[in-house]
Amino acid sequence: MFADCKLFRDVAHARSLSRAAVLNGISQSAATQHIQELEKRLGLQLLDRSTRPLGLTVAGKLYEHLCRDVLRREEDFVVALDAIKSEIEGTVRVASIYSIGLSEMSRLRDDFAAACPGAQLHVEYLRPDKVYQAILEDTADLGFISYPEHRRELTIIPWREERMAVAVYPTHRFAGREVLMPADLDGESFISFDDEVMIRRELDRFFRENGVTISTEMQFDNIQSIKEAVVLGSGISILPERTMAAEVEQGRIVSIPLHAPDLVRPTGVIHRKKKKLTRAALEFLKLVTVDGPGANS
DSSP states (O other): OHHHHHHHHHHHHHTOHHHHHHHHTSOHHHHHHHHHHHHHHHTSOOEETTSSSOEEOHHHHHHHHHHHHHHHHHHHHHHHHHHTOSSOOEEEEEEEEHHHHHHHHHHHHHHHHHHOTTEEEEEEEEOHHHHHHHHHTTSOSEEEEESOOOOTTEEEEEEEEEEEEEEEOTTSTTTTOSOBOGGGGTTOEEEEEOTTSHHHHHHHHHHHHTTOOOEEEEEESSHHHHHHHHHTTSOBEEEEGGGGHHHHHTTSOEEEEBSOTTOEEEEEEEEETTOOOOHHHHHHHHHHTTTOTTOOO
């Protein structure tokens, strides 16, 4: 019954039999057969197949509400069972943007293993839009994101405001500076983020407000590629200070503080608003936020 409810809920959410089939690990023909048998059993048509994407009939909308209620009750049941276990166990599914995952998850995995040896942590590194999708489609329990977007279906837990710093290659003329002023960046060759990335819009605003004009040499949609371009001497960049720790330690990048206290990258942990988190997920969340929301650690 739970499997049937999940399949129909996914069909209603995705408005696609093929997409719902993928989410449930079955073929499209099997998904179609399940829905047809359900409609035959109920004696009513649930899907409006005359529209693209698929729509729901009045009966279909009622059945979707029932499915969501059944699945919520199943989640409550699973959480209740988990609560009576003496040992915290299970798998916590995490979706994270690359920059947070690569810089933080190794430490968090070790800390979580020490705190909850009976539990497992599964981490998937995704683009920001895919992190939101994973949370909304319940393929992940918790999501790590920068510049979190307020959405009706999501709970956002502010995590950290990460200081930004100037990233330069070791032979750059700035490499020996202890601090840089915004005006120092005027006319510099930059490795920038792609236009659609939120951090790019924030940096563009920062440059405008400080009357700084830069020359964009390259654009990337992720921090790792930007760091590699800086290492090769293609230009400089402004990045979250924490994300450069490994390259700074290796002597491949020099990170220089920027005199701009308000220039930070906000990060947050997200989860589906009505989702009942397991004890393992709650313990991981407590571990992550031990320094308190918005800590500048």
